Structure formats: C-alpha cells, structure tokens
Amino acid sequence: MKGFLPLAIPVAAGLGLGLFAPALAVQMQPLAQAFIHLLGWLTYPLIFCMLVSSASTLGRHRELGRIGALAFAYFALLSLLSMLSGLAAGWALEPGVGAVLAAGPLPATAPPPAAPASMLGWLDRLPSLKANNLLLLAAALPIGLLLGRFPDARVLALAERCRLRLFGAIKLLLMLAPLAAFGAMAAAVGRHGLAPLLPLLKFIAAINLASALFVLVVLGGAAWFAGMSLLRFIAYIRAELYLVFFTSSSLAGLVPLSEKLEGLGCPRAVTDVVLPFSYSLNLAGTYLYIAMGLVFLTQAAQVRLGWHELAWMLGVALISSKGAVGVAGSGVATLAATVALLHVVPPETMAILFAIDRTMKCRLLTNVIGHGVACVVVAASDKRLNRQALARALSATRPV
Secondary structure: OOOOHHHHHHHHHHHHHHHHOHHHHHHHHHHHHHHHHHHHHHHHHHHHHHHHHHHHHHHHHOOHHHHHHHHHHHHHHHHHHHHHHHHHHHHHHHOOOOOOOOOOOOHHHOOOOOOOOOOOOHHHOOOOOOOHHHHHHHHHHHHHHHHHHOOHHHHHHHHHHHHHHHHHHHHHHHHHHHHHHHHHHHHHHHHHOOHHHHHHHHHHHHHHHHHHHHHHHHHHHHHHOOOOOOOHHHHHHHHHHHHHHHHHHHHHHHHHHHHHHHHOOHHHHHHHHHHHHHHOOOOOOHHHHHHHHHHHHHOOOOOOOHHHHHHHHHHHHHHHHHOOEOEEEEEEEEHHHHHHOOOOOOOHHHHHHHOHHHOHHHHHHHHHHHHHHHHHHHHOOOOOOHHHHHHHHOOOOOOO
C-alpha cells in the first residue's frame, strides 16, 4: 500500500472533479501532458547515456555481443508469443462479435466542453519530444563501442556524470506523479464521462484477461527458467507498477525499476544494456493489445480473414510496433498505423477504441513486468545474476 495511496488519492479527486465539474476538469489535462513531455525529455538522454556507458565497458571486455545476442533472441521470442497470444485470445473470447462500429468519430473523440482560459494553458503548448527510440539506440551503441575500443576518460566521465544527474532529475520529477495522475483522470472523465466506456466493457475485460494470462503463463515460465518466482517479483516491483498505472507511462518506471533490478542481483552492466532495448523491442503488452485490437476490429466489421491475410497482418503488426514508446497513446497510435497499412477495415473504425485507450493500463503493466523479467532472464542466462541477492530480496517480499 506504500506506493498505492499517494497516487490513488489524487486519482479519486480527479474522478470526482471530472464527474461534477467537467468544464473545469478538462483544463487539468496539461498537468499530465507536461509530466509526460518532461519525462520524455529526461528519459531519452538517460537511455543514451546508459547505453554509451555500458557499451564502452562491455566492449572493452568483448561481452556486449553475447549479452546483445541473448537479449535479441529473447525479445524476438516474446514478441512472437505475445502477438500469437493476442490473436488466440481474440478468436477465443470474440470481443468484437456484436459490436457496432461508428462510421464517424465517436462522441468520445469530440472536442472538450468550452471552458474559460486557464493559468495552466501554457503547459498545453509544450512541444512533445519526437525522437525515435530505435535511432537513439542505433546512435548510442557505436559511440559506446568506439569509446570501449579507444577509451577517452573525459568523455566516459562526462557520460557517467550525465547519467547520474539525469537519474536524480527523474527521481525529483517523479515526485510530481500524483499531480499528473490527478490531471489525467480529471481530463479523461471530464471529456468523455463514463457512458462511452459501457459498450466496450467486453473488450476491456477480454484484453485484461488475456494480459493476465500472458503474464502468468508466458512471463511466469520465463521467470521460472531464470529461477525466480514471478509473483514475488511482481510484489517486489509493485511500487513501480502503481506509478506506471496512475501516470499512464511506462517511462515513469525506468529509473526506479533499474535500481530495483540492481538490488535483485542484476549487474548494472546488464540492466543498462537490456532495459533500453527492452523499452523499444520488448513491448509484450503493446503487441498483445495490437493483435487483439485487430481481431476485435475485424470481428466488429464482420470481416473474415484467410491464413494469408492473417500472416500478413501478423508481420505488419510486428514491424509497425517496433520503436513504440511506453507512454499514453503510443499503443493505440501504433494500432491505427497498422490498420492503415493493412486496409483490412476502414481506418476511421479505429475511433471506437480511442474512447477506451486510457483504460488500457494492462498494456503498460505487462510491458513493465516484461522489462524486469527480461533483465533477470538475460543476467541468469549469462551467469551474471547474483543468486544470493535475488533470494535475499525476494524472501523479504510478501508474494501477491
């Protein structure tokens, strides 16, 4: 409960404001937007510094290739399994059968109620960072490898100082997470209300059930392979999961998750490489959501697909989802791009999912649990996991 109450209270306050004063509530959205923007501005340089520092260290010992190969093999397997799980769950649960797709935008996508000018309006004009996560990774690795081959103490020291200061800055920014959670909830309820969510409860229940089963079966199997109890691990990182849940951003969990993994016995040389790649290439929750969302849309549109179309859909979805960042809106944006590329259903039918995108917390939580499990699996596979630290940390944690 330690990490739950500080965020649950402002969320409840935002819910009340959205229900009873919607015009005022929608003006709170810049609080969440500014938090996400600032978090992105700090997180991307942090990822860059983490990779440069670790790649230079591992490059000197010629270990980056082995760790990278293990991580990429694991990510490829999990990506495929999550997509197949989403397709299978969609066919089994049939969330789109009987749903009616609107020809135009749903009321949930309409402009917010008119409201007087707000002192917070200037925050809404903050530009969003548009960096591509994959380009960032591609730039950081060669720089780190060059520094490992031709070390320059001043550059390496600068990268390490930047990493530490960015860590500190993000930890300070996370103190504003309750304010961001209040703004996100108030704006969502004030803009959409609760009525638009009711017709889509079947899809919400289906995606949450599918995500829970994927975590327990697939990620549970990966954790077992690494010699770790998944339920104890989830309990160990529950504060980070609360933070991600209420801020709707898995980036908010990057710094505290990295620190928790070090306490779990994963060396920083592994986490600083695996975590940044995992945040771009190991988004199991997002992949599952995209696959199930595609099945939902085809069922609602009464479109029947053959094996060739399904294989093409799976391939396009896997490619288009790479590089998605774990912030609010990235999953539905990637799904919309996939729908536009496939031409299976009209792109405007995506409007039916915009109304419930903010409820897709299971997508982010699955991603974050997957990031942590990936680091433990790679560290264990490379025989770098400190088993004594792992047992000590998890034994002190009460399982969920």
